[in-house]
Structures are given as C-alpha cells and as structure tokens.
Amino acid sequence: MEEHNTVNLMRLLSDESTQSTLSLDSCEYYQTEIFDQLPSTQACRPEQNRQGVLEDCEAFQGSPELGEKLTNGHLSKGPRDKASTQPLRNLAMCMQAKRDARDRRKMEIRNIGFWESWRRSQSINRKRVWEQIGGTLKGLLPWQHTLHTIEGRLGVGVKAYFVFLRYLIYLNLIHCALIWGFILGPTTFYGRSNSSEPLKFEGNDSVLDFFLGSGYLDRSPVFFGFYTRGSLNLPCLNTPLLYLAGIPTIFFLSLIMVVRRTTVGYKHTWMLGKRYSTNVSYKIFCGWDFTIQDPDAATLKHSFIKNDLKLFLEEQTFSLREAQRTLSQRVHLYLLRFILNMLVLVMLGGSFCLIYFATEISLRESGHHWLVSLFLQYLPPITITFVNLVFPLIFPKISSFEDYSFTMQVNATLVRSIFLKLASLGIYLFFLFSRLRPEQHQCRENQFGREMYKLCIFNFLNTFCTTFLLDYPRKLLREKYPTSLATTLVTRLLGKQRFPITFNVLDLVYSQTVTWVGIYYCPLLPLIGTVILLATFYIQKFKVLRCCVVAQRMFRASSSSVLFHFMLLLGLLMAATTLGLDLYQQDRALDNIHMSSCGPFGNGETVFNVTGVCVDSLPNLAQSTLRYLASEAFALPLILAEIIILTSYVSRGRANQKAIERLKDMLVMSSSDKRFLVKQHATMLRRKKKTRTVHSATIGEDAPLSPLKDPNLHAN
Numbered sequence: 001m002e003e004h005n006t007v008n009l010m011r012l013l014s015d016e017s018t019q020s021t022l023s024l025d026s027c028e029y030y031q032t033e034i035f036d037q038l039p040s041t042q043a044c045r046p047e048q049n050r051q052g053v054l055e056d057c058e059a060f061q062g063s064p065e066l067g068e069k070l071t072n073g074h075l076s077k078g079p080r081d082k083a084s085t086q087p088l089r090n091l092a093m094c095m096q097a098k099r100d101a102r103d104r105r106k107m108e109i110r111n112i113g114f115w116e117s118w119r120r121s122q123s124i125n126r127k128r129v130w131e132q133i134g135g136t137l138k139g140l141l142p143w144q145h146t147l148h149t150i151e152g153r154l155g156v157g158v159k160a161y162f163v164f165l166r167y168l169i170y171l172n173l174i175h176c177a178l179i180w181g182f183i184l185g186p187t188t189f190y191g192r193s194n195s196s197e198p199l200k201f202e203g204n205d206s207v208l209d210f211f212l213g214s215g216y217l218d219r220s221p222v223f224f225g226f227y228t229r230g231s232l233n234l235p236c237l238n239t240p241l242l243y244l245a246g247i248p249t250i251f252f253l254s255l256i257m258v259v260r261r262t263t264v265g266y267k268h269t270w271m272l273g274k275r276y277s278t279n280v281s282y283k284i285f286c287g288w289d290f291t292i293q294d295p296d297a298a299t300l301k302h303s304f305i306k307n308d309l310k311l312f313l314e315e316q317t318f319s320l321r322e323a324q325r326t327l328s329q330r331v332h333l334y335l336l337r338f339i340l341n342m343l344v345l346v347m348l349g350g351s352f353c354l355i356y357f358a359t360e361i362s363l364r365e366s367g368h369h370w371l372v373s374l375f376l377q378y379l380p381p382i383t384i385t386f387v388n389l390v391f392p393l394i395f396p397k398i399s400s401f402e403d404y405s406f407t408m409q410v411n412a413t414l415v416r417s418i419f420l421k422l423a424s425l426g427i428y429l430f431f432l433f434s435r436l437r438p439e440q441h442q443c444r445e446n447q448f449g450r451e452m453y454k455l456c457i458f459n460f461l462n463t464f465c466t467t468f469l470l471d472y473p474r475k476l477l478r479e480k481y482p483t484s485l486a487t488t489l490v491t492r493l494l495g496k497q498r499f500p501i502t503f504n505v506l507d508l509v510y511s512q513t514v515t516w517v518g519i520y521y522c523p524l525l526p527l528i529g530t531v532i533l534l535a536t537f538y539i540q541k542f543k544v545l546r547c548c549v550v551a552q553r554m555f556r557a558s559s560s561s562v563l564f565h566f567m568l569l570l571g572l573l574m575a576a577t578t579l580g581l582d583l584y585q586q587d588r589a590l591d592n593i594h595m596s597s598c599g600p601f602g603n604g605e606t607v608f609n610v611t612g613v614c615v616d617s618l619p620n621l622a623q624s625t626l627r628y629l630a631s632e633a634f635a636l637p638l639i640l641a642e643i644i645i646l647t648s649y650v651s652r653g654r655a656n657q658k659a660i661e662r663l664k665d666m667l668v669m670s671s672s673d674k675r676f677l678v679k680q681h682a683t684m685l686r687r688k689k690k691t692r693t694v695h696s697a698t699i700g701e702d703a704p705l706s707p708l709k710d711p712n713l714h715a716n
Contacts, residue, residue, distance in 0.1 A: 142166070146541060152293035154499065154544055161501050162537065164564045168512055169533045171257065175250050175519070175526035182246025183523050184221060186239065190232035199226075208370060211457060212377055213450035222453070222524045224445035224599045236614040240600040244607050247520050251576055254516070258572055262565040284309075318405045337402050344398060344416060351387040351420070352427045358383040359431045380451075381458035384424050388510075392417045392503060414502055418567060421506050422574060425513060429578050433585070443598035445521045448582075452518025452525060459511050460532045467543045471497055475547040499548045504540070505564050508533075513571030517578050583607055 088098045138144075143166065151159040201216055209215030213223070220226060229239050287305050292298050325333070358379045365376040375382075395416045399409040436447055474490060474497060481487050515529040522528075586606060601610060615626055628634055 143537070148291075150541070150544060151291050153297055154548070155289060155297070156291065157501050158499055158544055160561060160564070161499075161504055162540070164505060164561075165508060165533060165537055165540070167261075168508060169530055169537070171254065171512075172515065172526045172530040172533065174253065175515075176530060178246055178250050178253070179519075179523050179526060182242045182249065183227060186232055186242055187221070187227055187230065191230040192226075193228040193230060208374065211374065211454075213453040218446055218450070222522055222528075223443075223449045224521050224523070225443040227523070227600050229600065235617040240605060240610045241614060243600045244610060247579075250519060251516070251572070251579075254572055255569075255576075258565055258569045262562060262569055315405055333403055340398050340402055344395070347391060347394070348420065348423065351391065351424060354383050354387065355380065355424060355428050356431050359428060359435060363435055378454060378458055380428055381455050384428060384455075385458065385462050387424055388421055388506075391420055417503065417506060418570070421510055422513070422570060425510060426574060426578075429517065433582060445599055449518055449521035449525075452514055453522055453528070455514045456511060456518075456525065456528060456532060459507065459514070460535065463507070463536055463539055467539050467547070471543055471547045497548050499544050502563075505567065508536075509564075509567045509571050512568060513575055516572055516575030520579055 088102060091098065091101065093101065143162070147159050147162055147166075150162060199216075199219055205215040209217050217223070218225070227239060227243060232238055284305070289301060292301055362376055362379045365373060368376065392413070395413045396409065399412045402409075402412070404412060432448065432451055436444065436451075477484075477487055477490065511529065511532070515525050518525045583606070601607060615623055618626070
C-alpha cells in the first residue's frame with residue numbers, strides 16, 4: 001500500500017518581521033475596521049458621512065472602484081477632472097496605479113465620444129508643448145550655468161544676489177526701451193529746434209569730460225538739455241508731452257514690477273516661513289543643500305548645520321535669561337540701549353554734516369588743477385561711500401552691547417545700514433536741491449543730472465577698485481605666503497574674505513535709486529546703469545569664485561528675495577518723492593531768476609501746464625471728462641472704488657488664511673493617523689508573536705509522542 005505523505009509548508013517569520021500573514025478577507029475587514037477608528041475619521045464624522053470619506057480615500061489611492069464611479073458619474077467635477085487630464089508622468093502614483101489610470105482613460109474615451117476625447121487629447125498636448133517651451137526659454141536665460149556654479153559652491157543666498165542683479169538688468173533694459181520709444185526715438189527722427197547747436201567736439205572737450213559729465217557729454221543726448229521741440233509739434237503729440245508721458249510710465253511700470261515681486265515673495269515667506277515653527281528635527285533632516293557640488297562646500301555645510309543648532313540653543317538660552325531679568329536689570333538695559341541709540345543718531349548726524357560740507361566744497365570748486373578739480377568734483381560721492389563703508393562696520397559692535405538675541409542684532413544692524421544708505425543719499429539730494437544754482441548759459445537740470453551721473457560712475461569705480469586692488473591682492477598674498485607674518489596680521493585684522501550679501505544688495509539698491517532719481521534729468525542713465533550692472537556682474541562673479549570663501553551663516557534665499565525687493569521699493573518711493581518735490585518747487589518758482597528754461601519745457605512751460613494746449617484742442621466732451629478726472633469731485637468715487645477693491649482683497653486673504661488653518665489641522669490629523677496606525681500594527685504583531693509562542697509550546701508538548709506513531713522508526 002502506497003502511502004502519501006503530505007507536507008505542509010509554512011513561511012517562517014522572525015520576531016522582527018513586519019510582514020503580515022493574514023488572509024485577504026481578513027485584511028479587507030481589518031482595513032475597514034481600522035479606517036473607522038482613525039482619528040481623522042472620528043474628527044470629521046459630524047461634518048461628512050463615511051461614504052464621502054471612502055470616496056476621497058479611494059480617489060487618492062487610485063483604487064479600481066474609481067473607474068466604475070467615473071464611468072457611472074458618481075464623482076463630482078472639479079479636481080478629479082483636472083487630474084484626469086494631466087499627463088500620467090505628472091501623477092504621484094506607482095506604476096501599477098498609472099496603468100490602471102491609463103486603462104480607465106481608455107474606457108472613458110469609449111463612453112464620452114470622439115469629440116470629447118479629441119478635446120482632452122488636445123488639452124494634454126497643449127500642456128506638454130507649453131511645458132517644453134517654458135523649459136526651453138528657461139534654459140535660454142543668460143548666465144544660467146554661471147548661477148548654477150555659484151549656487152553649487154557658495155549656496156543659494158549668494159545666488160539670490162546675482163539673480164537680483166540680473167533682474168535689475170532686465171528692469172533697466174525695459175527703461176531703455178521706453179526711453180527710446182518716448183524720448184530719444186522721436187528726437188532722432190524729427191530732429192531738434194532750429195536754434196539748437198549741432199552736436200560736435202569743441203576745443204575745450206577732453207577725456208575728463210566723460211568722468212565729470214561736462215563738455216561734449218553735457219551737450220549730448222545723455223542729459224535733459226539736449227531734447228528740444230523739433231518738427232513734431234502737434235497739439236497733443238510733441239516732445240514735451242512725450243517726455244512727460246515717458247518718465248511717469250517708467251515709474252509706474254517699475255512700481256508694478258517691484259510690488260508684484262515683493263508681494264509674491266512675501267506671500268510664500270508668510271505661508272511657508274513665518275507661520276511654521278522650525279524645530280530641531282527639521283534643521284537636522286531637512287537642512288541639507290542638495291545643490292552643493294564642491295567637497296569643501298559640503299564640508300562647510302556640516303558646520304553650517306552645527307552653527308544653526310548652536311544658534312537655536314543660544315536663542316533658547318537667551319529667552320530663558322530674558323525671562324529671568326529683574327526690574328532693575330531691565331531699567332539699566334533700557335537706559336544703555338537709549339544711550340547707544342543716541343550714539344547712533346549722533347553718528348548719523350555727523351555723517352550728514354560731512355556730506356553737507358563735501359557738497360558745499362564741490363559746488364564752490366573752480367580754478368584748480370585738473371587732478372584737484374576732479375577730486376573736488378567727486379568729493380560728495382567719496383564722502384557718501386566712506387560713510388557707508390565705515391559705519392556698517394561699527395553698527396554690529398554697538399548691537400552687541402545692547403544685549404539682543406543674535407537674530408535681533410542682525411536685524412538691528414541691517415535696519416540701521418538701510419537707513420544710513422538711503423538717508424545719506426536723501427540728505428545729499430536735499431543739500432543739492434537747496435544749494436544748486438544754474439550758472440551762466442547752463443541748464444539747472446543738466447547740473448543735477450551730472451551729479452547723479454557722477455554718483456553712478458563712482459559707485460562702479462568703488463566696486464572695481466575694491467575687487468582688484470584690495471580683495472584679489474589679499475587672495476594672492478594668502479596663497480603665495482600662507483605662513484608669513486603679514487598674511488597672519490591681515491587675516492586677524494580683516495578676517496577671511498567673505499561675500500556680505502546684504503551690504504552688496506544695498507549697493508545695488510543705492511545704484512538703482514540713483515538711476516531712478518536722475519532718469520528725468522539724465523534720460524540715458526538707465527543705459528549707463530545697464531552697462532555698469534553688466535560689468536558689476538562679471539566683477540562680482542570673479543570676486544566670489546576666486547577671492548571669497550563661504551560665509552559662516554547661510555543667508556536664506558526665500559527671505560532674502562522679499563528683503564531685496566522691499567529695499568528696492570523703498571528706493572523707488574524715495575526717487576519718486578524727490579522728483580515730485582523738485583518739479584513742484586520749479587512750478588512755484590517759475591518766475592524766479594534762478595530757474596533756467598532749457599530742454600523740452602522751455603518758454604515758460606512746466607510739466608503742470610504743458611497739457612493745457614492739448615486739452616483745449618480736444619472736443620468738449622473729452623475736455624469735460626478730463627477736467628472732471630482732475631478735479632476733487634472725482635476723489636469720492638475713486639475712494640469708494642479703492643474701498644471695494646481693498647475689501648475684496650481682505651476677504652480673499654481671510655479666506656486663504658482659514659484654508660491654511662484647515663490644511664494645518666489636516667496635517668496634524670495625518671500625523672495622528674500615522675501614530676494610530678503604528679500603534680495598531682505593533683499591537684497586531686504582539687498578538688501574532690503570542691499566538692506563535694503558544695502554538696510552539698503546544699507542538700513541544702506533543703513532540704515525544706510522534707516517534708511512536710511512525711512505522712518506519714518503529715521497525716528500525
């Protein structure tokens with residue numbers, strides 16, 4: 001008799017194994033039961049039924065039942081329809097889920113008809129084409145490889161500086177196009193007035209005029225006095241009106257672009273940076289910069305993370321120490337801060353006095369040697385640069401005595417530096433407007449334009465000399481004589497060569513503010529600024545790649561973008577205010593003997609009355625409409641419209657804030673679900689382990705009886 005021995009194969013699992021041996025039916029039952037027990041399901045049960053939650057879960061997981069619901073029309077239109085038209089490679093699914101989605105789309109095509117399937121396929125093709133075009137255009141951006149190299153070696157913060165510099169180049173190129181369209185182009189095609197002198201070199205012209213803005217350059221299209229009425233002299237189309245339309249257009253377009261960049265960056269920073277507390281786990285597990293390519297930069301990144309953790313601990317220690325201060329300690333601290341702030345104000349007042357004396361000496365200069373004359377002409381820019389170079393080095397020392405946290409010390413130094421930079425320029429403009437008087441046969445606007453021209457030129461010369469006469473020799477000295485006494489002394493006094501992002505951005509904002517202030521008096525100043533910014537880009541590229549090392553503290557790119565554009569917005573507002581006050585002063589002092597008449601607004605015309613002839617030539621309806629828009633009666637509907645627009649934006653902002661709060665709650669509930677599932681899984685493993693232990697003990701008790709039942713063993 002043949003005996004059939006049946007062998008039962010069992011998969012052995014270790015105690016550490018996390019694989020389940022439950023059957024499919026039990027898994028489905030367990031999944032259904034545990035889904036009802038999730039904290040998120042229990043929390044949202046009063047608001048929505050269980051069927052809706054199951055539908056959302058199935059839609060998220062890409063279950064097979066979703067295809068049946070799509071074909072039967074159970075799912076509402078909205079995000080699912082939008083997801084169904086996206087390419088499969090853009091969906092966050094595994095390969096099997098993507099195959100199922102592809103099969104469901106084929107089934108939908110059979111049910112929806114030829115026209116609807118053709119429309120969806122065309123929509124997908126258009127999206128792919130636009131993505132390819134966008135990627136191609138992004139690859140054509142200038143200096144893309146250079147920015148990638150800078151980002152890899154020095155981090156995202158230094159790259160943000162160069163991206164901001166490139167943005168200013170684009171902005172100035174747009175200004176150049178508007179200047180050509182409104183001012184330079186019509187003057188080129190229609191000529192100037194018959195009384196204007198031809199543009200040519202004279203005996204007194206020299207190379208020095210290109211540094212001072214005098215001589216040939218003063219008579220060229222660079223300055224205000226070149227543009228006079230030509231053959232284009234229609235009532236509503238002439239040189240003064242085009243000049244008047246071009247300058248406000250530039251300011252208005254700049255305002256729109258800068259405000260847009262500022263608000264977009266602030267929105268992302270507010271949602272992602274300020275509203276979430278960055279804990280220690282985020283700093284450890286998410287603090288790495290994956291764009292780093294240089295091994296030395298990777299080594300330094302470890303120290304950055306370590307310094308960031310040390311800074312976090314220092315902030316916590318400072319908070320505890322601040323909470324333990326007594327009343328007398330607080331009084332002494334507030335008194336010390338008051339004294340130090342008064343010291344800062346005294347320093348600012350001293351810098352303003354230096355600028356005033358430099359302006360006085362520069363305006364009174366005459367009859368000196370050409371080299372002395374050049375120095376005196378550039379004395380105000382030299383003084384402003386000296387003040388902006390020395391005082392920002394003193395401000396951190398003052399902040400260290402005020403017993404602020406490190407973040408507060410950096411912010412206080414930055415605010416004082418911004419105020420110093422813009423205030424020094426503002427006080428110089430104030431002294432210039434109050435003391436500048438037109439000389440004989442000279443245009444006052446040209447004189448002011450020359451001052452702005454010299455500020456731009458000297459700012460570029462300062463950047464060039466700092467890089468090639470200070471930073472690069474220091475680098476060569478450190479490479480060739482690393483152990484010499486001079487190298488050690490220079491390193492101790494000046495420290496390592498690093499790239500201060502904030503102060504370099506302040507230089508860019510200062511240069512762009514000068515361009516905006518002088519664009520009315522020197523129309524080609526944006527073109528000069530574009531050339532200067534291009535040269536500055538390559539000079540700073542050479543500096544950061546050849547001379548500088550990575551900074552000790554990383555500058556965040558998200559917050560830096562908002563800060564950069566906010567400072568640029570302050571510079572634009574300062575430039576617009578300065579120009580408006582000067583034009584208003586010219587209108588009130590039109591009959592003053594000190595006011596000159598040159599350029600497009602000659603013969604008693606100003607920017608305020610040049611439109612009178614054009615308005616009088618229009619029909620009566622247009623005249624009444626324009627006068628109503630310029631009257632005070634239009635202020636009421638304008639204010640009402642602004643109130644309605646602001647109310648709508650505030651309502652949208654509150655709705656978005658509520659949506660963000662709900663998303664935060666969903667994140668919290670998601671983490672609660674994960675903890676609950678981990679707990680349930682651990683409980684299930686403990687139960688299986690206990691079951692296997694009992695089963696093993698039962699087999700061990702029955703083991704001695706098994707040899708007696710085996711006939712082969714009994715025969716042996």
